[in-house]
Amino acid sequence: MKIKGRGITKGQAHGEILKTNQEISFLGGVDPNTSKITDPNHELLGQKIKNKILVFPGGKGSTVGSYVIYQLKKNNKAPKAIINIETEPIVAVGAVISKIPLIDQINIQKIPNKGKAKINANKGTIETNQNQNQNPEK
Incomplete structure (x- = not known):
């Protein structure tokens, strides 16, 4: 299946999907040293975002969250790519x-x-290896 969106940050990536329907707060919600989701109220609690295609509606919380994403990258713990419904400034920066x-x-x-x-963010395209019908309803 091929999906078209808007590329914000250019680049390409391929990898395993990690998806949530909850927003992510990077400051206090993600450990930049381990890449684990640490927010006790998040459905991905304890899961690592390192090297994943991270799919979530958008970010929330402090603008320092942008720096947490940068720390993840510097620590080699960042996701390979990010997909949002609507990217807000914290995640975009x-x-x-x-x-x-x-x-x-x-x-x-x-x-x-x-x-x-x-992911091809240069073109704003996402290709998945599964059919939409295989996506179970929650």
Whole structure:
């Protein structure tokens, strides 16, 4: 399946999907040393975002979250790419300064909960290896 959105930060990536329907606060919600989600109220608690195609609606919280994304990159713990419904400034700035491919204006319900994705943020395209019908409803 191929999905078209808006490329924010250029680049390409391929990898395993890690998807959530909850927003992510990088400051206090993600450990930049381990890449684990640390927010006790988040459905991805304890999961690592390192080397994943991270799919979530958008960011929330402090603007320092941009620097946490940068720390993740410097610590080799960053996601390979980010996909959002609507990227807000915290995630956008973090992706830009960290050179992480970022695409938004995506209906993330069309992205499977598991599997692999190929991202081309230069063109704003996402290709998944699964059919939309294989995406279970929550």
